Amino acid sequence: MRNKSKKNKDPMELLAPAGSFPAFEAALEAGADAVYVGAPGFNARALSRDFTFAEIGSMIRQAHKQGVKLYIAMNSLVKEAELPAALEALSCFESLRPDALIIQDLGLLYLARTWFSDLPLHASTLMSVHNSLGAEELTKLGFERVVLARELTIEEIGAVHQKTGAELEVFIHGAMCFSYSGLCLFSSLHGGKSSLRGQCVQPCRRHYSWQDPGKQGGRGVQYKGGNKGTRKKQTGSSAGYLFSMNDLCGIDMLPEMRAAGVRCLKIEGRLKSAQYVANTVAAYRMALDSLDEPDGVQEKVLQKAHQLLDDAMGRKRSSGYLLSEKPGEAITPSQSGNSGRMLGRVKGIQEERSREGKNRITFQVILSAQVSEGDRLRLHDEQSGNRFSFTLRSLQVRGKRQKTAHAGQKAQLSFLVSRKEHVQRHFQGTLFKVDVGSRITAEKSGHKRRQKLSSHKIVPDMSKVDDILAQLAWKQGPVNFKSTDTLQGRQGKKKGGGRRPGRQEPSWWVAVAQLNDLRQRMPVRPARFLVPFNRENIQQLKQSAEKIRKYRSRIIWRLPAVLHEADLAWTQQEVEQLGQQGYARFSLGHCSQYGLFYPLIEGAESQQKYQLELYGNYTLNLLNSAALQATAHLGYQGALFSLETEEENLAAALHHYGQQNSQRRRQKEERDMPPKIQVGAYVYGHPSLFTARLDSTHFRYDQSFASPQEEYFTLEQQDGLTTAHAHLPFSLLGQQQELVQMGIDFLLLDLSKGVISREGVVTISNLLNQGQRTGKGTGKGKGGKQSTQIMRGNFAGTLV
Template sequence: MTHPAVAMELLAPAGTMAAFEAALEAGADAVYVGAPGLNARALARDFTFAEIAAMVAHAHERKKKLYVAMNSLVKESEIPLALETLSVLAGIGPDALIIQDLGLLYLVQRFFPGLAVHASTLTTVNHAMAAHYFKELGFERVVLARELSLEEIGAIHRQGAVELEMFIHGAMCFSYSGLCRFSSLHGGKSSLRGQCVQPCRRRYDWLPSGKRACPGQGGQSGKGSKGGGYLFSMNDLCGIEHLAGARDAGVVSLKIEGRLRSVAYVRNTVRAYRLALDALDASPDRRTGMLAEAHRLLDASMGRKRAAGFLLAGQEERLIVPRLSGSTGEVVGKVIRVETPKGRKGDRAAQAQVVLQAPLRLGDRLRLYEERSGDRISFTLHDLAIKGKRAERAEAGQTVTVGLAGIESGRLRQPFHGILFRVDVSGRDDKKHSTLARTAARLAVPLPASADLERLLAELYAEPAADRQAGEGRRSGHGGQVGHGTGGRGRSASPEWWLKVGTPEAMALRYPFKVARVLVELSRRTWEWGMLAMRRKPEQRPLVWTLPAVLGHGQLSWYRDAIGQLRRQGAQCFQIAHIGQLGLFAETDGPAADGGRLELYGDYSCNVLNSAALRLYAARGLAGVQFSLETDRATLAAALAGFSRPLSAPGARPMQVGLTVHGRPPLFTARLDAPHFQGQRSFASPRGERFYLDRRDEAVYAHAHTVFSLLPHADELARLGVDYLVVDVSHGQPKKNAAELTALLSGRGELPPYFSGNYAGILS
């Protein structure tokens, strides 16, 4: 097999100036850093524009590259900040922006076309059709989903010309990046906005089979829960043994994760991969020594247990070790007991007895990890004793007493079950010693004038909501029959009610609202009864065939054929879950059998959080799109106000905006069906929250037993201008779901347990 002509780029992370310098010194070809306030890592301190400018200049002087990750979802209130940031970056000239929000793509192409853009891994590109579509959207490079094998990556390369970047080392999420809502809907901290509280790293208990509740039953997990562990805590990805395979697969850039990691981690990891890359073309006798040194450097980087991720099909059982916590750092020892102070407050500090697995000395920075709750408490070791006598250091195998001065007793639950880690904090304070940092301090990077920003905002909000050029949607690859919906109403105080069902029985039930459309997820399971429902043609309830959030390469052919058959049977309406799925409609054979125009809608998994993203979807010819399920009230209201503009074309219909207001949305959407999931479906958190797994062919989903519902806010959503409200009853018992809906809409009687995500609060 021939190798690509261009050598693979080694791309390193940097969260500090010192890490940036260490990455280049260790052999990185390029470095990526976060844009101030708009990157998907909640860094303790963002880079300033002056620091980014200094790093760009420093990298370019050395024939290296600097990419800026502006990969957070952007709320409507942050559009002015986004425009300001893009304006400054356009002047600085990084080699590319890494983005996930298609609203940012719209702003770049509208106002700053000189900026190159790369699609973040948060865009969940996992097959060639999506990669091709992202090239058509204007992306020069795609950062592939981390759930792909080398064989699948090679297939994507062979079918498209867009540059491919892959993660080769670092943390792995259990859910597909871009499809995790656990941290947001159960905590208000969105992983798509860099605020993830890492629920996948927590300990969970399986519920006994006799206590396996049906969806819709709330309450506590019940006594008697057993088994479990760190069920979803993924080992770190390590692809150092598979660089030749990545090169053969056509990858142009190998990305190391870790903008939150220390300088030592960056230096060791980059140096390890530089050695391994150089070893590819070294003589056999040199290659062995170079790889041995590379592994030694990785062992010193204080990461998690390592595995090859999804790179090699058939080895997925190695990706999670449920008994391991998945915390970063070096395991120092097992905590066997914690003693909290008694008597007058402040008499003495809390202490922990620890059986050491590694040496320990005064001054070490440590992290105490509580296995059941997932709580992490960091502290510096100032008090160490062996058999009651103070000591400066201790060795592996000894039992020691560690002082926990400064840690509140309330944070040390009893009995305590935990592990002690040593944490690498090298290079935290880099400014005092960095020449580059001093250079940045002398730079003055001008911000755009207020008048210029106001002009850009005025131009943005003055644009019509429909395509600025007639026919733009028809050029986007879905053929010439894309329409904006025969039922389009513009803004109205009376939104339509759409019902998503999972069984034919649910279609026949009575609901406390008039159902305008019925959504059915297209699968082999729903094919037969869905086709039967179409033949009956219930005029009052036209079907909208919906696509799952994740489609693998091997499933595309079936879905393309199924969509073609549905069109020939008269189907008009489909809902995509990912913008790359528009490629499935590029080769449909003209209009439906009854001559109807194709109507395409977008699901909430399209992650729309601002009016610029709404405009992009409108320009792509969609009849409607659902707003992000993570939204708060203020963001939804502002985006709808920013998008609600008159159309330039007489008689044209605006793209509709919908919102899912009831259901059990997936919190995790994952590829891994781990061996320890077998026979186990319901699980509970230490706080008594109950969840269940839905294991399907295309993905494994985790849902809450408690229903998500915005039904008590339905009148307000109508006043805000939401065009259609989606009620999802595809999970649980149909009759119970109908009764639940009636209670929540009426507000009378005993209401079922429910949660409303971020709507009534503030999305972080």
């Protein structure tokens, strides 16, 4: 079905997803120009089964025979223990020669560009490229294509193309995250499953309720978020699916996308069925092939295309951000956001043990659409938010078993679940059809193909892998960080110059909300202050420059993770003015923001005076020693390690990074390596769980909302971004000594959310003094008194 016509002089590539062999073959049949699949173990979709390297090799050969490209999504963050497997994967792909790897991890970028330079790279949407600066800088880093964030309008996409000439890929259809991809910590910090590692539990799809003003949940430090002047008239219900985005559909905007310079149109859906892929790809193929036809022909084609999309069983569709930075139909709070075709409401179930050793679930429903045995269905429990997916095994209408039941009929449905699964007897919820029974035939075909390829093995070049690991000073096994040489020179000093064994004094960095906070009483002695780079603080500096001057050597200007295209010129101007005033330290929220400082760097080189210092925020998502090396090679003086890390991963990454630098010094390779960066740890604060662009009428800013599990959060809006913060603070204050012993150079105390009050300072001081003995629960202070509730994310557990 692929268009062979040469009418379209500058065709856009149609890129389809494939999470299974049936979906891959459906994409080829429906007319995809390219297909993307996940790398085994390293893709940002938690598939029930990854493709093997042999299967990927088979797909590459089949695709290339049909003139179709095949890309590999290796876009998961990599933990330190996974670096050897990542190198083996890169070695396998080097021999398989896919058309590109799609990545987000700066460590993978460093490994690929240093040792596997022939592999073409595409920057994943998880890198949150949202402006022309990002596209330009990532192109300079070696990415042949940039996948833009889904939050951009067509006008902004066009501006990125005009200013950079970068090859741009955009999502045109499929699921939308509420948060910018790459900036969501909700699933990880409140569940241990990282969206950046393909394990997202989709907290944005859950049911939440607004709380009465003033109600605070939990016993944490009282959170006083918000930004004066952002409140607006609130509408809508007090509860609903407040952050569940409708699906993106840009099929009506294809002419505008072409005019904006888009090179590739990407369909989301590696977890979707083969029928979804077939229908969606066919719809966009028809629309693309008719772009140069008369308006009347295009209109008829679009009608057929929309019918195909209706039959694909996706969610409710909207144009996303393509037409507006404040889309009015992005969320429907009254709808659950389930994909599939709704079949009806279910109230009450019957459960009994079956002979197969499972539980048989039976319920009745008045159908709103046709259903057949073998269809894949999903029950959504609206009380708990749980979802149960199953294959329909038994279908009865009026007491008689039937293969198919139709809309309007009252049917009795049955399915089997494992003994461990439990569906509440008083279940209330909705039933959806997510795939059709004909998929079973396709699955059998895919199973035969897997069996045929099961004996085929793609073997990495282990001599090359071992050589790279040796150059990285990487050794397998647990790290005893308390006995490593990273402790040398880190011991605190007694009066008189003696060393105090055991306890080490950390270097404290404190993040504040505004310049006036620098004069507030702090619970620690700050070596550095992080001040948000925004219009309010820049104006405050201009009005009281003399009062702030004494803090200048300790101020680090903290750039946001998101800089909208319209703000780039102002940002560039103010950065240069700060540099001219002697402010030399900046914290970058995105790796591409290095490009803002070229004028200062060039000026410093000519004058040999200005000593610029750049640091990376935790939003750079540095999770391994290779990512630390990448950051050093980019010219940073330091960076915060990922907030998502577990203790063992952090210790191993710091150990290997230190060993790499020591080894190169011993081998006298200092000229070829950048200086060792300072590595910091975020140890206290209310980090943004969601960072979104959407500003919806049903949002209640500065007001608490709660999950069904009675977790409490606050929604804020500031500087064009909507953020959510937990009432419980994230705290590793009880682990400050462990962190310093590991080799952490500085600890960040983030006081930028809420008011720096005496009460808050006292509470933080208590946490510093007593230490926390628990993870998420309530610790005990001296005398058995209840201590402040905190959350520690994954630090004491395991990051999935």
